[in-house]
Amino acid sequence: MEINIQLKSLADKINQLKNKIETEESTKHAFVLPFIHVLGYDAFNPLEVVPEFTADLGLKKGEKVDYAIFQNGEPIIIVECKSWKEKLTIHNSQLFRYFHVTKTRFALLTNGINYQFFTDLDAPNKMDEKPFLEFDITNLKENTINEITKFHKSNFNVDNIVSNASSLKYIKEIKKQINAELENPSNDFTRFFANKVYTGRLTEKVVDEFKDLVQKSLNQFISEKINDRLNAALTKETIKQQDEEIVTIEEENKIITTEEELEGFRIVVAILRRKLPTNRIVHRDTQSYFGILLDDNNRKPLCRLHLNGGKKYISLFNQNKSETKLSISCIDDIYEFEKELLETAALYETE
Incomplete structure (x- = not known):
């Protein structure tokens, strides 16, 4: 740790x-x-x-x-x-x-x-x-x-x-002095700044007047610096989020859901509708596979179809949610896994 x-x-x-x-x-x-x-x-x-x-x-x-x-x-x-x-x-x-x-x-x-x-x-x-x-x-x-x-x-x-x-040790002591000057500027500290901006004679009265000006100037300067840092951080985060959204949109645009995938989905629905309302069975297409989920929940995969490559596969999930990828010759072969699909659905219902 x-x-x-x-x-x-x-x-x-x-x-x-x-x-x-x-x-x-x-x-x-x-x-x-x-x-x-x-x-x-x-x-x-x-x-x-x-x-x-x-x-x-x-x-x-x-x-x-x-x-x-x-x-x-x-x-x-x-x-x-x-x-x-x-x-x-x-x-x-x-x-x-x-x-x-x-x-x-x-x-x-x-x-x-x-x-x-x-x-x-x-x-x-x-x-x-x-x-x-x-x-x-x-x-x-x-x-x-x-x-x-x-x-x-x-x-x-x-x-x-x-x-x-x-x-x-010295950084700690200097920070204490800076804090003290911010709360109540000393004459020496005030004179340092007043000498830079005031062209007249620095009488005691003028120094007293400048104390308040120096204190306000320092506090405003610090506040502006903090705001600049915050605004820069917020802008950076906004740009990052926008870039992520653009990437997500671009990835989604690359996904093409085929009629064969939709037909496979309808077969899975036909199998599972005996145990589940059809509105709870949802498909979510990705670039790698066509996913079929319970309640549109990624933690509840019912199966995955891999139909866009040279060979076709179906992925099934056991009670540990471990994925087993099995070869199929056509989407009609999905009917052969009726038992496994019903067991997976029952598992989530038990949970």
């Missing part, structure tokens, strides 16, 4: 269960361990996942972090868990203390819903105060799923993740 499907399944489970989860231990078992499993690690294998991981911290003995994920005998991720009802705060976290005494480059702080991944970008062997990857598992975007995939057991590569972590 692909990781995006597993994450979606876990998110659905969390939304269903969270109001029944009361403790930190329950959060670990119901939410965190399944997430570790999604990453490809066996929570019941002590060589891969060690609960209550202990490392000696100078004079402090016996302090434990909730989980350590191991690879090749070394911890690669240490995990500290909180109850899903708690907000995550890195202050006083044991992750800081454990990070520099283990060989791990990654630490995870989570309440089972919100996840924060840390590394040591700012100073070697010292955990950063800000996470480079942060997400709500119940509201994942595609680019975030791509980043989570890098932590999967089959993909895990320390150098690749660390080299990408710096970009993720």
